[in-house]
Amino acid sequence: ELKVEQNPLFLSMQEGKNYTIYCNYSTTSDRLYWYRQDPGKSLESLFVLLSNGAVKQEGRLMASLDTKARLSTLHITAAVHDLSATYFCAVDFSYNNNDMRFGAGTRLTVKP
Amino acid sequence: NAGVTQTPKFRILKIGQSMTLQCTQDMNHNYMYWYRQDPGMGLKLIYYSVGAGITDKGEVPNGYNVSRSTTEDFPLRLELAAPSQTSVYFCASRLAGGHEQYFGPGTRLTVT
Numbered sequence: 001e002l003k004v005e006q007n008p009l010f011l012s013m014q015e016g017k018n019y020t021i022y023c024n025y026s027t028t029s030d031r032l033y034w035y036r037q038d039p040g041k042s043l044e045s046l047f048v049l050l051s052n053g054a055v056k057q058e059g060r061l062m063a064s065l066d067t068k069a070r071l072s073t074l075h076i077t078a079a080v081h082d083l084s085a086t087y088f089c090a091v092d093f094s095y096n097n098n099d100m101r102f103g104a105g106t107r108l109t110v111k112p
Numbered sequence: 113n114a115g116v117t118q119t120p121k122f123r124i125l126k127i128g129q130s131m132t133l134q135c136t137q138d139m140n141h142n143y144m145y146w147y148r149q150d151p152g153m154g155l156k157l158i159y160y161s162v163g164a165g166i167t168d169k170g171e172v173p174n175g176y177n178v179s180r181s182t183t184e185d186f187p188l189r190l191e192l193a194a195p196s197q198t199s200v201y202f203c204a205s206r207l208a209g210g211h212e213q214y215f216g217p218g219t220r221l222t223v224t
Contacts, residue, residue, distance in 0.1 A: 042215045045213070098162070101157075105154055
């Protein structure tokens with residue numbers, strides 16, 4: 001079965017703290033995506049990870065991919081309130097980039 | 113570029129009614145997708161299309177139909193609306209050879 005699991009599902013952080021969101025998936029894939037969604041809004045692409053060991057950083061967010069462990073992480077450094085949102089990972093299990101499966105999302109709240 | 117546009121933004125249907133959700137993209141993307149997002153969940157793929165005249169089922173196609181007569185448009189049809197189809201529907205598109213999907217703003221559908 002094709003499964004994508006994120007944890008935690010809910011995360012409340014203090015500003016200035018660091019934390020990591022985990023994304024595990026069930027079957028081999030080397031294409032993993034991270035998205036951000038604000039309440040009532042569409043999805044915003046954050047990172048596209050396309051190979052084992054890939055690491056990408058944008059501001060306070062850093063994503064990595066370990067295809068052997070079937071694990072991706074989204075690390076948050078020195079959180080700020082503007083990072084409050086729901087974060088989704090998605091994995092493409094198909095050979096043709098046409099079957100993305102999403103995790104349930106991590107709802108992040110950053111408190112002052 | 114307007115990107116991916118969807119209409120309507122909101123709609124309430126009675127059980128058994130039918131409707132078409134419209135999706136248009138002006139980026140000349142070959143690939144287009146329809147997803148649904150249930151409350152507190154990630155997205156699930158309904159149908160996708162790799163080009164005009166070609167469509168294929170995704171993870172949850174039952175109760176829906178699609179067509180792709182032009183590169184720009186990818187309408188989603190609900191023939192006999194059911195309460196289980198209450199959801200937010202997102203359309204997305206992707207350039208052939210690219211990995212990133214671009215999402216529309218979504219249509220919030222309620223079936224009562």
